[in-house]
Amino acid sequence: MTKTKKNEFRPDDFVVYPAHGVGKIVSIEEQEVAGFKLELFVISFEKDKMTLRVPTNKATEAGLRALASADTVAHAMKTLKGKAKVKKAMWSRRAQEYEQKINSGDLIAIAEVVRDLHRADDQREQSYSERQLYEAALERLTREYAAVSGRDERVAGKEIEDVLVGRAA
Template sequence: MFVPNQLVVYPAQGVGRVEKVESQTIGGSAAAEFYIVRILSNNVTLMVPVKNATNVGLRAVCSAEKGNSILQSLADRSDFTGYTGQNWNRRYREYSEKLKSGELADVAYVLKELLLIGKDKELSFGERRLLEQAMGLITLELAHALDREQAAVQSEIEAMFADVLEAQEKN
């Protein structure tokens, strides 16, 4: 159960704040409880049924410990096998699904993969959009988890991939 003012994460939308929990009647059926969540990045308001919140992936912002673990996983390139020449369309679908999962580790995986693939080849327009989305989702959640500014978290991640970003600028 989430409470008003609690920070939560809604898959593919990012960090939001529970504004209230209210009971509403939708479509003439019995009243149901809803979380009213305002997404911080775009000020969109979502109504999430309380009894369905877990199924849609609504979760609390990660702990500082998990946030630091995610930063360490981003810095570790040992699990990156390199650009395999996989069809960009297939990669795009795979990465889109991972972003929709709402799992922070999945979002970090997409971010790292796209940054590293971008070192070897130019990313498609769609892949660049996914990269921006993943960066926004990661940096905002980690900023709240680690009590830091989002720009500072993004700068730290960009510093980890400075060699990659330089290579992309040259392409």
């Protein structure tokens, strides 16, 4: 993989870290670790009250990326409108696949999880683990959609919910 160019991300940029979703670069700092100077992106995930430090030269390898383009967001929303694709595999195997998609940081894959796990009111109840995965995927999708579109998270969440409910009708 190629190394991240120093100027690729700047403080105040919103970025996506695969395992944690949307965060904001607070600063770029230097630290000495084991006698080596390291330049680090300091990324704040306000909702999770977490700060992550990622070496600038390893950022791309770690999967750090800019927010999705408007086209990618539109594609993700279109994905939500599709028919749920539920494989007949055992739940543990499917749960593992959903988890991988959520942690991939790929907005389309995350939208697929939301689509596949969404339940209309008249459908069967979700298990606890299904609900956990659904909510994790929905939160990631909502945060990135809100950040890209400049909307409040509640508004973005409502728009996503409307798409999901509209598809079931």
